[in-house]
Amino acid sequence: MHLTRPSLPVAECEHCGKRSYLSRSHARKARRRTPEWRWLRAYRCPTGDTWHLGRLPQATQHGLLTAAEVYQGRRAA
Secondary structure (H helix, E strand, O other): OOOOOOOOOEEEOOOOOEEEEOHHHHHHHHHHHOOOOOEEEEEEEEOOOEEEEEOHHHHHHHOOOOOOHHOOOOOOO
8 A cells, every 4th residue: 555645735926936835834844855855945935924945055055154144134034
């Protein structure tokens, strides 16, 4: 018997056109289903109330800086 994972609610963001998730939790679950999951992070849409997935900065991927250090001074989500 093969069990399938239930699909996550995904939509196109009406503000920026990107794939969006209703919550941070849904975005993180989708991240874990992605082959390159280690390099993705969930972030709140800057123009809407949904969540997106985006790549971590190169400096974070290489262990030089944390994401918080890279994004210092930007609007907090």
